[in-house]
Amino acid sequence: METNIEKLNISTSSNYFSAPFLYHGKLLTDGPRWHLTNLSNGSMRFRWNETNELRNAFFKNTFPSLKVTPVELIHSQDVVIARTQEDTKNLQADGILTQNMNLLPVITVADCMPIYLYDPVTNFFGVLHSGWKGTGIISKAVEKAKENFGAKPENICVVMGPHIHDCCYIINQERASYFTENFGPDCVKPASKAASNIEWNNGNGPLFSLSLEKANLYAIKKAGIPQDNIISCMDCTACSSNLGSHRRQMSKENTFTVMAAFVTEK
Numbered sequence: 614m615e616t617n618i619e620k621l622n623i624s625t626s627s628n629y630f631s632a633p634f635l636y637h638g639k640l641l642t643d644g645p646r647w648h649l650t651n652l653s654n655g656s657m658r659f660r661w662n663e664t665n666e667l668r669n670a671f672f673k674n675t676f677p678s679l680k681v682t683p684v685e686l687i688h689s690q691d692v693v694i695a696r697t698q699e700d701t702k703n704l705q706a707d708g709i710l711t712q713n714m715n716l717l718p719v720i721t722v723a724d725c726m727p728i729y730l731y732d733p734v735t736n737f738f739g740v741l742h743s744g745w746k747g748t749g750i751i752s753k754a755v756e757k758a759k760e761n762f763g764a765k766p767e768n769i770c771v772v773m774g775p776h777i778h779d780c781c782y783i784i785n786q787e788r789a790s791y792f793t794e795n796f797g798p799d800c801v802k803p804a805s806k807a808a809s810n811i812e813w814n815n816g817n818g819p820l821f822s823l824s825l826e827k828a829n830l831y832a833i834k835k836a837g838i839p840q841d842n843i844i845s846c847m848d849c850t851a852c853s854s855n856l857g858s859h860r861r862q863m864s865k866e867n868t869f870t871v872m873a874a875f876v877t878e879k
Contacts, residue, residue: 657873710739719875726776766837773775781851
C-alpha cells in the first residue's frame, strides 16, 4: 500500500497540541482544528458517574464558549450523531460526529488511536477512538456522515493522531491473524528480538508487531478517503515521555495519564 500521506511529529510543549486539517494536500488554516492534551495537562479521564475537576477546569478555561460533548468509551465501533449536547448524554460509544459548531466533541486515549474528521463541504466534524477492537470505526463514521450529512468520502479530511506504534505494540498469533484477515498483511510483522523482550503473557508462542497506522490506512482507503486528505502522526505514545500511555506508565507507575482528543471550530 502506498503511504504518500502527510507525516507529522507533534509539538511536546507544556500546552496541549493543536493543528489544522489537510484537504487535497493543503492545510486548512481557516477551518476547524484538531487537538490533543499531553502529559502536563494531567488526566482527562471521563466516566458519566465520575467528576474530574481537572478536566472540567481545562475545558472551562480553554474553551469557555463551547459545550463539551463526550461519550463514555467502550472499545466499540459505535458512532453517535450529536446535533445538541444532550444527544450524547449518558451514552456509551467510541465516536462523535456533528455539524454544530457550538459543540466540542471529545474522546480520550492513552495508546489507542484518536481519529479526527472534518468535511469542508458539509461542515461536519468529529473524533473517534480506535483501539484494536475499534479498528475499522472509520468505516462506520463515513457511513454515518453520508446518511446524516450528505457527505462524500472524497471530501473528508482525516487525522490519525498519536498512538502506540509497531515499535511497542506487541500482539499474539490470534490477534495477528485477526488483523491480517481484516486489515491486510501489511499491518502485521514478526516482532523484532528487541520488541520481543516486552512483557507478554503468551505461553512462549510467536509474537508480532502491530501497526495501527497501516491497519487504519487500510480501512480509510477502503472507505474512499483520498490520501492527500490524510495526516498521520508519527509520535509513539509508549515511547514519548510527554504523552500519556497505558503501556509505558502502568509498567512503571501503576497509573497512567488519559489524554483528551477533540475538535473545535478553530
